[in-house]
Amino acid sequence: MTRMIRIFDTTLRDGEQSPGASMNVEEKIMVAKQLARLGVDIIEAGFAYSSPGDFEAVHRIAQEVEGPTICSLARARPEDIERAWEALKGAPKVRIHTFLSASDIHLKHQFRMTREEAKKRAVAMVQLARSYVEDVEFSPMDASRSDPSYLYEVIEAVIAAGAGTINIPDTVGYAVPQEFGRLIRGIREAVPNSSRAVISVHCHNDLGLAVANSLAAIVEGAGQVECTVNGIGERAGNTSLEEVVMGLRTRRDWYQADTQIRTEEISKTSRLVSKTTSMVVQPNKAIVGANAFAHTSGIHQDGLLKDKTTYEIMRPESVGLVESKMVMGKLSGRHAFRQRIEELGYKLTDEEVNHAFERFKKLADQKKEIYEEDLEVIVSEELAKMADRITLKSFRVESGTNQVPTATVELEIDGKAIIRTGTGDGPVDAVYRTIAAITSTKSTLLMYVVKAITGGTDAQGEVSVRVQEDGRTVSGHGADTDIITASARAYLSALNKLACLTAKQVQGEEKVNLI
Ligand SMILES: CC(=O)SCCNC(=O)CCNC(=O)[C@H](O)C(C)(C)COP(=O)(O)OP(=O)(O)OC[C@H]1O[C@@H](n2cnc3c(N)ncnc32)[C@H](O)[C@@H]1OP(=O)(O)O
Ligand SMILES: CC(C)C(=O)C(=O)O
Ligand SMILES: [Mg+2]
Numbered sequence: 001m002t003r004m005i006r007i008f009d010t011t012l013r014d015g016e017q018s019p020g021a022s023m024n025v026e027e028k029i030m031v032a033k034q035l036a037r038l039g040v041d042i043i044e045a046g047f048a049y050s051s052p053g054d055f056e057a058v059h060r061i062a063q064e065v066e067g068p069t070i071c072s073l074a075r076a077r078p079e080d081i082e083r084a085w086e087a088l089k090g091a092p093k094v095r096i097h098t099f100l101s102a103s104d105i106h107l108k109h110q111f112r113m114t115r116e117e118a119k120k121r122a123v124a125m126v127q128l129a130r131s132y133v134e135d136v137e138f139s140p141m142d143a144s145r146s147d148p149s150y151l152y153e154v155i156e157a158v159i160a161a162g163a164g165t166i167n168i169p170d171t172v173g174y175a176v177p178q179e180f181g182r183l184i185r186g187i188r189e190a191v192p193n194s195s196r197a198v199i200s201v202h203c204h205n206d207l208g209l210a211v212a213n214s215l216a217a218i219v220e221g222a223g224q225v226e227c228t229v230n231g232i233g234e235r236a237g238n239t240s241l242e243e244v245v246m247g248l249r250t251r252r253d254w255y256q257a258d259t260q261i262r263t264e265e266i267s268k269t270s271r272l273v274s275k276t277t278s279m280v281v282q283p284n285k286a287i288v289g290a291n292a293f294a295h296t297s298g299i300h301q302d303g304l305l306k307d308k309t310t311y312e313i314m315r316p317e318s319v320g321l322v323e324s325k326m327v328m329g330k331l332s333g334r335h336a337f338r339q340r341i342e343e344l345g346y347k348l349t350d351e352e353v354n355h356a357f358e359r360f361k362k363l364a365d366q367k368k369e370i371y372e373e374d375l376e377v378i379v380s381e382e383l384a385k386m387a388d389r390i391t392l393k394s395f396r397v398e399s400g401t402n403q404v405p406t407a408t409v410e411l412e413i414d415g416k417a418i419i420r421t422g423t424g425d426g427p428v429d430a431v432y433r434t435i436a437a438i439t440s441t442k443s444t445l446l447m448y449v450v451k452a453i454t455g456g457t458d459a460q461g462e463v464s465v466r467v468q469e470d471g472r473t474v475s476g477h478g479a480d481t482d483i484i485t486a487s488a489r490a491y492l493s494a495l496n497k498l499a500c501l502t503a504k505q506v507q508g509e510e511k512v513n514l515i
Pocket of ligand 3: 202
């Protein structure tokens with residue numbers, strides 16, 4: 001039997017306690033609407049007493065966001081509980097979450113209260129909250145550093161006073177999984193009325209154990225997990241929603257538990273929260289980091305190409321990503337290299353792949369990541385070793401102060417001579433336009449650079465061009481003492497590469513329709 005675990009999202013309350021993560025009312029509403037689409041059970045929308053802005057956020061979210069229960073935090077003080085009620089009243093599904101410390105450290109140093117006084121206050125505030133709403137949650141703050149026997153007493157008393165959810169916070173992230181699981185089991189075994197309430201957990205990540213502690217608590221019977229998107233929150237943050245949810249979903253066989261989260265909304269929610277709070281997600285963050293579904297090493301890439309399950313325990317689609325990423329770099333292997341160039345539309349022979357792969361490895365030793373354009377260049381230059389299909393036979397240019405620059409160009413394409421005359425804005429432009437007209441190229445000239453290789457007026461000039469067609473970019477070079485000849489050669493060398501690429505892409509066809 002699969003147990004359903006409630007997801008209590010506190011991104012808008014504890015998440016906002018991350019330094020610099022504060023959100024305005026409109027931003028909170030936008031995030032709350034996305035949390036509803038994600039399918040969380042409860043949204044802790046804020047702490048109504050803490051500021052007019054938070055009051056308004058709780059109020060508007062309670063009014064405007066459909067689906068989840070909307071909750072406000074409140075200290076164990078009448079004014080806080082009343083303010084929470086003011087913000088929530090009139091909305092269909094609401095909860096007041098009140099809290100007071102249970103640890104001697106907090107009671108002695110911060111609250112200056114005895115255990116008895118704190119217990120009495122907790123009971124009175126739960127009763128007050130219950131006079132306003134049916135659904136009351138109580139948190140004995142710093143529970144993991146509290147004396148268990150006192151903790152049990154408080155829990156029993158607040159359940160008797162009407163709290164339907166008892167949330168066990170590991171406020172300072174001190175607990176370790178086995179210990180925290182045992183604490184939850186202890187509560188269920190030692191508190192006589194514990195079955196009348198849902199036991200919740202709220203873990204902080206100071207030792208990087210928030211998710212592990214939450215999962216350990218679930219094993220011992222916790223029915224609600226408090227968490228935040230991307231794990232943001234006070235100090236090192238809270239339990240990460242996406243990690244707990246995907247942990248349960250992926251290992252349902254082990255936990256026999258799941259949530260009602262629509263996991264396909266996870267990536268979108270993560271991006272929204274990151275953008276809204278300006279909290280950048282680290283690339284290696286589980287589930288939502290940029291690298292969470294990126295594979296770099298050749299052996300893994302080879303395995304994935306053969307079967308995704310070799311190195312992927314979750315489908316990227318299950319968290320709303322289109323597909324996993326194969327990152328081409330110095331650790332990639334031939335299988336992934338061939339696959340990527342085929343995805344780019346090129347069919348190479350084994351020998352061509354081997355040559356291109358050698359060049360790729362050399363380049364990858366110098367560059368952190370190889371992009372599509374790099375692969376295009378490698379492939380195009382590999383293919384450029386094929387005989388040129390277009391050669392320049394001759395050209396003549398007329399230009400002067402009062403003359404429209406005119407070029408007559410003779411090309412040989414696949415052995416056939418073609419001659420044509422055209423005009424342009426300058427002599428080079430006239431030659432380029434005429435070549436373009438003869439070859440009927442659809443390409444665009446992206447870059448044209450001239451530089452002198454030697455000095456003097458008889459200097460050898462070198463022209464480099466970059467040309468793009470159908471998303472493919474190739475470069476071309478030409479050198480001559482005549483700058484127009486160098487320009488024509490550079491352009492034709494680029495067009496020859498494009499022609500080779502097209503020939504390779506149109507598998508089985510010998511000729512390219514250049515004219
Ligand atoms: C573990 C957590 O995350 S708890 C939630 C933490 N979140 C926040 O604190 C964010 C919002 N907080 C605020 O805006 C402010 O702290 C306010 C408005 C709540 C209170 O502000 P101030 O009145 O100026 O008090 P300040 O924050 O300096 O001190 C907290 C007071 O609340 C008391 N207090 C703290 N928690 C509780 C509680 N659960 N129940 C009752 N009183 C509490 C403290 O003992 C202290 O009281 P004192 O003034 O009698 O010494
Ligand atoms: C208010 C409580 C639940 C809290 O955030 C904590 O103890 O960390
Ligand atoms: Mg907290």
